[in-house]
Amino acid sequence: MWLLNEMHGKRILLLGTVLVLAALGYMVTTQYYQSTPIADKSNPEELFDRINNDDPDVYEPAVLELAERGSEALIAVIPRLKDDNQFGKVIAVLEQHDISKLIPIEKPVVKANQGGEKKVLIVTGHEYPGHLWQRTAPALVDILAEDARLEVSYVEDPRILAQPELNNYDVIFLNYQNHQVPAPQGALNNLKQVIKGGKGLVLFHFASGAFIDWETRQLNTEFAEIAGRAWNPDLPGHDPRGPFKVRITDTEHPITKGLSDFETIDELYTCLDGTVPIQVLAKATSIMDNEDHPMAFVHKAGNGRVFHSPLGHDLEALNDPVKELYRRGTQWAAKLEVDD
Known part of the structure; x- marks a missing residue:
């Protein structure tokens, strides 16, 4: 009986260890993906195509992805936007998230x-x-x-x-x-x-x-x-x-x-x-x-x-x-x- 109880205790300990390791692995994996630069999520050309899309469900998240790359990335894409209307949409998205300063206001x-x-x-x-x-x-x-x-x-x-x-x-x-x-x-x-x-x-x-x-x-x-x-x-x-x-x-x-x-x-x-x-x-x-x-x-x-x-x-x-x-x-x- 003592031997059975010891074996049962070891199984519980082993199971607990497995669960702890699995939880740690999930946390590490999650933290890795959360900390990975958003720039790694999209190919630059694919991201640019999404920003030039007319569907807000497509261009809004793309603008935010680009914003995480920084001001220079946003400024670089402006000349490639298909028209002024699209630039206005980019600014509107940035304003909604209070980050429009990433694109400096043009001086007269x-x-x-x-x-x-x-x-x-x-x-x-x-x-x-x-x-x-x-x-x-x-x-x-x-x-x-x-x-x-x-x-x-x-x-x-x-x-x-x-x-x-x-x-x-x-x-x-x-x-x-x-x-x-x-x-x-x-x-x-x-x-x-x-x-x-x-x-x-x-x-x-x-x-x-x-x-x-x-x-x-x-x-x-x-x-x-x-x-x-x-x-x-x-x-x-x-x-x-x-x-x-x-x-x-x-x-x-x-x-x-x-x-x-x-x-x-x-x-x-x-x-x-x-x-x-x-x-x-x-x-x-x-x-x-x-x-x-x-x-x-x-x-x-x-x-x-x-x-x-x-x-x-x-x-x-x-x-x-x-x-x-x-x-x-x-x-x-x-x-x-x-x-x-």
């Missing part, structure tokens, strides 16, 4: 008239893919540069809109639109405070669609407060691109004084919506609804001046009269004497 670069009396910042680089900002944004620099009083700076990172240095500029010129990508955190609130505090705002073409809530596809009424009118996804967007006549309806305002009606080839926007009072400077008649729609208007947002025009789809649409509107509109928003 002075493009013309350094030391000019008033400072204008063109914010561009993130747009609906059908709008070639790579062509229109440099053209806008040239348009504004004709007035030596305007120091024109340029940035392609919309996160600047959420930064305190936005106050360093007299006019924010938006050639930006968050196409199916959340706007940078804090951007709209900061922009509102800057403009209502006395700075100027110029909205170019589809900038009327900046800060749209693309998940709900609803008019952003908060943005419309400073834009005067904003793109409403529930309304018909615009006439087919083609020729139409722009009529100057306010011949006394400094922006349009002395200007004549003109023909253009562009998209005639029919979807601008909002309730704040605006002063319409120019109109055009839609072939879709046979109604007049504003092609240029101004309004006051707090202490700030806002000039807004939906004209300027492409370089052809940036004809001489449209260039003149934007140059004069920027002068007015900057509280300068407008050229006649």
Whole structure:
């Protein structure tokens, strides 16, 4: 009996030892995989393909994997993203996890008239893919540069809109639109405070669609407060691109004084919506609804001046009269004497 009890005790001890070793092995294995760099989990090219995917269930974890490799890895992949929209998605994922600082915010670069009396910042680089900002944004620099009083700076990172240095500029010129990508955190609130505090705002073409809530596809009424009118996804967007006549309806305002009606080839926007009072400077008649729609208007947002025009789809649409509107509109928003 004593021998049987001893053998039974040894079996229990052996079984306990096996269980302890198995538990230790599991812990070591788990710890190894948890501590293994995330970079080892994915082939770099496969990871890059996942980041360029349109499915958030695919690109979001891929962005986080890349983030664990560090700032340099994130920055290196940016030039290979298929479009600006994808870069916006990367930033949105990083912002959700409070690690967007891994990609430093681009610093504005002075493009013309350094030391000019008033400072204008063109914010561009993130747009609906059908709008070639790579062509229109440099053209806008040239348009504004004709007035030596305007120091024109340029940035392609919309996160600047959420930064305190936005106050360093007299006019924010938006050639930006968050196409199916959340706007940078804090951007709209900061922009509102800057403009209502006395700075100027110029909205170019589809900038009327900046800060749209693309998940709900609803008019952003908060943005419309400073834009005067904003793109409403529930309304018909615009006439087919083609020729139409722009009529100057306010011949006394400094922006349009002395200007004549003109023909253009562009998209005639029919979807601008909002309730704040605006002063319409120019109109055009839609072939879709046979109604007049504003092609240029101004309004006051707090202490700030806002000039807004939906004209300027492409370089052809940036004809001489449209260039003149934007140059004069920027002068007015900057509280300068407008050229006649």
